[in-house]
Amino acid sequence: MRFEILISILAMAVVTFATRFASIGLLGNVPAGLGRFLKHVPTAILTALIAPALFAPKGxxxxxxxxxxLLAxxxxxxxxxxxxPPIVTMGAGMxxxxxxxxx
Structure with missing residues (x-):
């Protein structure tokens, strides 16, 4: 593996860890309403990434x-x-x- 790629991966890992750790450190105990909201953020991001590929694969x-x-x-x-289970779900799609x- 090239040294630049390794440094890039390590830098991204450090930045990801730092932002997550900082948010926990700054917010402390997250209010219940914010916690419920944040629980749905990964699903929303995944949907935003997948929907264009399903509905508009050719632009x-x-x-x-x-x-x-779309059918898959x-x-x-x-x-x-x-x-x-996720493996069955992914296998069915593939x-x-x-x-x-x-x-």
Whole structure:
């Protein structure tokens, strides 16, 4: 591994740790309302990252049967909704995309 990459990874780890540690140190005990709000932030960020890839994989909104990403996303969401383990959920999504691409 190149030295620059290793330094970049270590620097990102230190910055991530520092921001999390600083927020805990500055806020101390988080109020209940803020805690409930912060609990949903990772889900919101993940949705913001995934939604464009599902609904607009080619740069424009494509809600059709030819959008394999959307179909695989629907199957994955249904499996996740049935409270399957993450590995089963990811496996279902990957299997669906492979099946659709082979067709």
């Amino acid at each position: 424009y909104i494509a809600i059709t049967f030819s959008n394999h990403y 996303g629907i199957v994955t969401a249904l499996v996740a909704y049935n409270r399957q 299997t669906m995309i492979l099946v659709l691409r082979m067709m």
